[in-house]
Amino acid sequence: MAQKKSSTSLNQNIEQRTQELGQQMWDLLERREPSMFEKRWWDDRILSWAMADESVKVQMFRFVDVLPMLRSHESIVRHLHEYFEDVRKHLPWAVRIGLELSQPNSVLGRALALNARSNAQRMASRFIAGSSVEEVHSTIDRLRSDNLTFTLDLLGEAVISEVEAEAYLQSYLDLIAGLAPRVRKWSENVQLDWDSQGHLPRTNVSIKLSALCSQFKPTDPAGTMAAVQPRLRTLLRSAMKYDAYLHIDMEQNSYKPLTLEIFKQTLMEKEFRDFDNAGIVIQAYQPQAEQDLMDLLKWTKKRKTPIWIRLVKGAYWDYETITSQYHHWPIPVFQEKWESDVNFEKLSQILLKNYQWLRPAFGSHNMRSLANAIATAHELDVPPSAYEIQMLYGMGKEQAQVFAEMGHRVRIYTPFGELIPGMAYLVRRLLENTSNDSFLRQSFTEHVNLETLLMNPAKHAKKSTKNKSTEEPESGFQNEPLTDFSLEESRTQMQEALEMVSDQLGKEYPLLINGRAIDTKATITSRNPSHHSESVGTVCSASADDAIDAIDAARRAFPGWSKTEPQYRSEYLELIAANMRRKRFELAAWIVFECGKPWEEADGDVAEAIDFCMYYADQMRNLAEPLDCNVPGEENSYFYRPRGTVAVIAPWNFPLAILTGMTAAALVTGNTVVMKPAEQSSVVAAKLMDLIHESGIPDGVVNFLPGIGEEVGPELVGSPDVEMITFTGSRDVGLAIHETASNTDLRQKMVKRVIAEMGGKxxxxxxxxxxxxxxxxxxxxxxxxxxxxxxxxxxxxxxxxxxxxxxxxxxxxxxxxxxxxxxxxxxxxxxxxxxxxxxxxxxxxxxxxxxxxxxxxxxxxxxxxxxxxxxxxxxxxxxxxxxxxxxxxxxxxxxxxxxxxxxxxxxxxxxxxxxxxxxxxxxxxxxxxxxxxxxxxxxxxxxxxxxxxxxxxxxxxxxxxxxxxxxxxxxxDYLLQFLIPINITENTMRRGFAPTADGGDDEEKE
Incomplete structure (x- = not known):
């Protein structure tokens, strides 16, 4: 109880101190707004105008994003017209006139293009410290003279090749080697050059581990680490040689576990174990951030050498949210800003309580968040030199100066590189600066009152409009989520499945006709294309007689299956899908071995097979409802009947998905099936047949007929008892099937329907x-x-x-x-x-x-x-x-x-x-x-x-x-091809009267 009271008292004191500091900083800031004679004042006016209209903001940022690729004034003018045509009425009158009068080849067009490019470059120069070594030197000299320090981040194209990864590494090596002698000449500045544990390196750089490797692949942590670590070691050695600090930036959530692991493993090596000029980012918008921080604390104590932690809110919120929603994965970031703010303050306190191990750097422009961190440090007796404030170059300059004057070390995150390739970074900074929840926007553009800006974010919880416990689950069809192999649990499950399936290779698989397993003398040996000496399994190979038997079994099963209620047929498909989910990794492993599909591709194959079952089940329920078009005296009903027996001829490249899709469509619509898989993927097909059998579908409804296409294909395509053929494969085979099916056998009772997917260029x-x-x-x-x-x-x-x-x-x-x-x-x-x-x-x-x-x-x-x-x-x-x-x-x-x-x-x-x-x-x-x-x-x-x-x-x-x-x-439209539309019309009038809708007659009531 005493501890609880102590904690409560501490938090109350921190809150009081936070409010006092916030008021103090606000008073200082109000006197520091840029004047209209400064370039930034005009930049802010442009941003304010863009913020006022979402449609204009989107188009402006898209134009800035594409500008680096526009090499001529004609192209610039054309894109200006294309981007702003739909929002022209929202533009200032001068801009509207300029657009209306300009043509790509005109003098005015050239002037407009020149002005657009120069304005974008000027805006970029605000957020990007320079494109040359001399410009960067000039920038950091200027920061130093303003009593600010820096960390440099190299901008440029995404690293997509080993040549680019090597160039990225070399750029940092050159930067460290070139910068160290220059900054060493600076006069001593105790506020910037020392903290509570000693002297700080003046050279400070930030890197992204994914840029050290062109194939940064969370699915393959061992391979990625083997590629990244040699380059990271080279950078660490350079930092040690030149007395530089090396910081690891954090990127999207899928990269986080691997980034943390590489960081920890490398710095735990004997060569780097005592190196204390390194750090990493923790993103407070992740609910997992606290656990990550505690794991780092435990690791740091084991290492016995402190590290720095840059605590930020996080810059990938839109990406994380959209990507997770697209894949139907759990969203790994808080969905309301106040939650991130609360977590930032919670993590700040953890850092400050452990500052001797996890040296805090608070990266934010939110005055409430920073005031709270400083207040917490004050209440915990943490000296100001033991932590630092970090801000972005080009944003919140007045804030940075206020904190510096208060005696804090302020480090400016300073990107550099060519302005034009750096435009993507500019767009991100602009979006951050103009987001609805941006502190800078609220304070300087919307003039939200100070009390609101400094309010404890925990109080927002009561006002939250989102109630997670009452959110209704999405209804209707939902795509099966792909496996997230960035998670260790998923990788472990896949590896275990591969090992389990490896022990089952080489087994024999029979035909299955009318529920009976049938062995044949002829067999097909399925080989692992990755290791062709390895047999995946031996599958019985059907003859033409077996094909006749399978067709006959399907024909005899058709009357009963076709009369099965569509609702029940849909449920069978859902049972198959449930069995697939249960055996998901096992099925993916079989696909890996038999068809040579890498992990993600094999997993996607299984997920698509599940989707086909679930989607077609959902579609059939809708199609099962008759369409009525009744008029007085006549009832009209439009509905569907199945066609009959369907020959499913599938390819090997999607051994489960396509075979499942064609079979499921035929089944759910009431047809019976002869399932002929590709020779190369017959074992996976046998596994599908097992799942179908486990679902309880009656014997004869699906018949498993692996075999050589040239031997059983003619019987399947030419049989008068096959009403429909669905095929996926080569163009030549598809056209031959179409030609054969179009030759009507006099024994046929129906013109055959052919569905054929035949490839592309x-x-x-x-x-x-x-x-x-x-x-x-x-x-x-x-x-x-x-x-x-x-x-x-x-x-x-x-x-x-x-x-x-x-x-x-x-x-x-x-x-x-x-x-x-x-x-x-x-x-x-x-x-x-x-x-x-x-x-x-x-x-x-x-x-x-x-x-x-x-x-x-x-x-x-x-x-x-x-x-x-x-x-x-x-x-x-x-x-x-x-x-x-x-x-x-x-x-x-x-x-x-x-x-x-x-x-x-x-x-x-x-x-x-x-x-x-x-x-x-x-x-x-x-x-x-x-x-x-x-x-x-x-x-x-x-x-x-x-x-x-x-x-x-x-x-x-x-x-x-x-x-x-x-x-x-x-x-x-796909299921409609497996159905025959029927319309029934009934004359309901007898002797001049007909039933009413409620079952009575049309007699006039008194």
Whole structure:
């Protein structure tokens, strides 16, 4: 009780002191607002104007973001018109007139472009300390003269290749080596150069660990650590040599566990164990932050050397929230600002109570948060020199000066680099400065009263409009969340599943016809494409007679199954989905071994299979309700009946998802099924058959018929007792099925329906204003993930000429960093191709490409050649649109790069193919994005994202031309193809009267 009273008394004293300090700082700040004669005053007016209108703010920030890629005044003026056309009435009159009168080639247009670029660069120079070494030196000298110190952060393009990672490392090594002699000459400043534990390094830099490695992959912590640690050690040695401080910035939540682990493991090494000039960030907007802080405290005491902790609220709130909602993952950050503020104060107290181990640096512009930290330090008798205040360069200059004058060490987080590539950083700072909850906005723009600004954030809890306990769960279909492999628990489960399945390899699997297991003399041995000497299993191979038996079993089961209520059929699908969830990692492991899919791809395959079951179950419930159109004397009912027996012929590249999707659609609509998987993936298909059997679906409704396509295919396609064929695979086989099915057998009772998805030759256009960081990664992963063995994979990239060389250079270097290896290795991105036949076909196309174009990159893996069926990524340039490698579907990691003179030609090249499956574009021109929507010929068009990874309901999938027959899988029309619409009309009038709606008659009531 005494301790509780003591804690309560402490908090009361801290609150009182917080209010006093807040009032004191506010009084000082009010006298320090910039005057209209200062550049910042005008910048603030621009920001205030932008803040007042959300639509203008969005367009202004988007324009600033694209500006670095606009190389001519014509392009700048065109984008100004495109971005601000819809919000023109919201603009100041002078700006409206300028836009209305300017044309790209006019004198006024040139002036407008020059003014736009110079204003953006001027704004960038406020938040970015300089682009050259001399400018950076000048900035930190100026900070020093203002009694402020610094930490430097290098801006630039995202690190997407090992060349760029090495350049990032070298830039910091040069910075430390060049800066140390200069700052050593400064006169001593006790306030800045000393803390309670001794002398502080004057050179202070902040780095991101993800920039030390082009493949920073939480799925593969061991591989990522092996890549990052050597470079981190080099930086630490340089810091020790030159008496510099090295700080590790924190990024998105998925990187956090790995970032903390690399930091702790490296600094625990004997060489660095006594190095105390290092630190890391803790983000208070994460509920997990307190536990992270306590773990660091425990680790630091074990290490016996203190570290610094930069406590911040967090800068990735939008990203974390949107990404989590997209994946249906738990949101890892607080959803209301007051929660982050409360946590910041709580963590501040923990830091100050342990300041000798965790040396506090409070990074914030929120006066309440900083006043509370200082008040807490005062009440805990922590000397001011034991902690520091950190603020962003270009923001809250007056605040920084006030804290410095109060005797605090203030460190300015100072980004530097070229202004134009640094625009992305500028946009983030502008967004932060103009967010609705920004302290700076509330205090200086909206003039919120001091009492509100200094209110204890815990009091907001009572006013919160969100009540988590009463939030209703989302209804209707929801996509199955992908596994988050950044979590150790998920990685452990996957690894255990791989080990368990490895012990089950080599088993035998029979046919299953009418509920009976049938062994055959002929068998198919399924081999692991990562290690072709390893048998995944032996599957019985059906004959034509077995196919006849399976069709007969399905035909006889049809009457009973077709009469099963749609509600019950939907429940069967939901039971299958539940079984898949229960065996999720096990199923993914089988896919890894049998089809060579890396972890994330295999997991996505299982998640999509679950989605198909759940989505089609939900859709069938809706379709089961008859549509009534009644009039007096007549009742009309429109409803659906199943077709009959469906032959499902599936591919190997999505061994569970596509087979499940086609089978589930047939089942839930009341049809019976003969399920013929690809030879290469028959073991995974056997596992699906087990799940179907476990769900309790009656015998004969689904019949498992693995076999050689040439032997059982003709019977499945040609049988008069098969009413429908659904197929996914190559164009040639799909067209042959369509031709055979169209020849009506006189024994048929119905014209056969064929659904066929037959591949593509999918393009991505890279416009001259594209974000190259995003475009390179999007093209690379679309082309080479799963070794390019997706029908949606990018096989052609069409690049506008002005950026062609820069794009190709970065694409080649980024692709070199992709890990080629066995699928069970969590670091693998490019696994094997499916079998020897596929390998030879792809190699033949590579030889054709060498004759037709320029081989710009060939990623070889000689150490793997004897182990499995490996083909590394290949990139061809100087490819003409008529080349064979630009027209034929190769189905492997071969990418053709084509140059287009302009965007119009790029569209023309993209459409010059027999296929129309997927297509994509990277552009920041609204006009060009609209043109792509209207003119790109493809079933699925993706704007500013990769073109693979379609999700059920969100991205119904399928093409036209020679890419497919039928409606999109995973979409609202798909089930209709498995149904026959029926309309029944009944005349209800007898002798001049008819029943009323309530069952009576139409007699006139007195």
């Amino acid at each position: 999918n393009p991505i256009i890279v416009d001259d204003d594209a974000d190259l960081d995003e475009a390179v990664l999007g093209v690379m992963h679309s082309a080479f993930s799963y070794a390019g063995q997706k029908c949606s994979a990018c096989s052609r990239v069409i690049v506008v000429e002005s950026i062609h060389d820069a794009f190709v250079k970065r694409l080649i270097e980024a692709t070199k960093s992709l890990k080629i290896g066995p699928a069970e290795d969590p670091g693998t991105i490019v696994g094997p191709v499916i079998d020897e036949e596929a390998q030879q076909r792809i190699l033949e196309y590579i030889e054709i490409g060498k004759e037709e174009a320029t081989l710009a990159l060939a990623c070889e893996s000689p150490e793997l050649d004897e182990e499995g069926y490996y083909v590394g990524p290949h990139i061809f340039t100087d490819v003409d649109a008529s080349c064979q490698i630009a027209q034929d579907e190769i189905f492997g990691p071969v990418l053709a790069v084509m140059k287009a003179e302009d965007f119009e030609e790029a569209i023309s090249i993209a459409n010059d193919t027999l296929y129309a499956l997927t297509a994509g574009i990277y552009s920041r021109s609204p006009a060009h994005l609209l043109k792509a929507r209207q003119e790109l010929v493809a079933g699925n068009i993706y704007l500013n994202r990769n073109i693979t990874g379609a999700m059920v309901e969100r991205h119904p999938f399928g093409g036209f031309k020679l890419s497919g027959i039928g409606s999109k899988t995973g979409g609202p």
